[in-house]
Amino acid sequence: SAVISQKPSRDICQRGTSLTIQCQVDSQVTMMFWYRQQPGQSLTLIATANQGSEATYESGFVIDKFPISRPNLTFSTLTVSNMSPEDSSIYLCSVEGLSWSSYNEQFFGPGTRLTVL
Amino acid sequence: GIQVEQSPPDLILQEGANSTLRCNFSDSVNNLQWFHQNPWGQLINLFYIPSGTKQNGRLSATTVATERYSLLYISSSQTTDSGVYFCAERETSGSRLTFGEGTQLTVNP
Numbered sequence: 001s002a003v004i005s006q007k008p009s010r011d012i013c014q015r016g017t018s019l020t021i022q023c024q025v026d027s028q029v030t031m032m033f034w035y036r037q038q039p040g041q042s043l044t045l046i047a048t049a050n051q052g053s054e055a056t057y058e059s060g061f062v063i064d065k066f067p068i069s070r071p072n073l074t075f076s077t078l079t080v081s082n083m084s085p086e087d088s089s090i091y092l093c094s095v096e097g098l099s100w101s102s103y104n105e106q107f108f109g110p111g112t113r114l115t116v117l
Numbered sequence: 118g119i120q121v122e123q124s125p126p127d128l129i130l131q132e133g134a135n136s137t138l139r140c141n142f143s144d145s146v147n148n149l150q151w152f153h154q155n156p157w158g159q160l161i162n163l164f165y166i167p168s169g170t171k172q173n174g175r176l177s178a179t180t181v182a183t184e185r186y187s188l189l190y191i192s193s194s195q196t197t198d199s200g201v202y203f204c205a206e207r208e209t210s211g212s213r214l215t216f217g218e219g220t221q222l223t224v225n226p
Contacts, residue, residue: 031212042203042216043160058213090158096212101165104148104207106214108160 004109006093012115013083020079021112023093028073030097033106037090049076083116119144119206123217130194130224138189138220140204146182148207150214151189155200163189194224
């Protein structure tokens, strides 16, 4: 099975600052995504990270707040900008297109637990 | 977009009991997945099951695509089964997984 890692695993940040979260996969994948899980809630897709081009954002999420990079087929970053306490959530990356998996099956990283004071 | 409803929202079991979790969809089933989120937040893949039945140890899942629902069966539950169970369906027009609200399962010793 693939290994999907995220850094940092958790962080406590002050409001107004920014945090960049990294997602690394140990094999090439076709698709990478970023999700948010607010406390006690389900997961919501923030954006699809496109290699070599701008990410595709879901309704309610904008690039200025959540800039995303994907420089290659195994790595992506999500930045949470100008944070407020409402950004306190678990942020998860997911991947699709692993060579050994079912078509369109998504797998998730361990998540980054963010607390904003 | 797709609406995903899960039931029950909460479930408390004694160790050794069996349970059935349900997932209903508002649209055609294409790429249904079941996940278990453990108490540390890790989301673990259980099944990828657009249709039919699959089994993995004490867990099995059935998706009836024509009737737009899926069931997850847990037999002889253990305390380590505790956590939140999510089902999710992929939009036909894109790659977004739409998640249900989850079933919070607590298995007591």
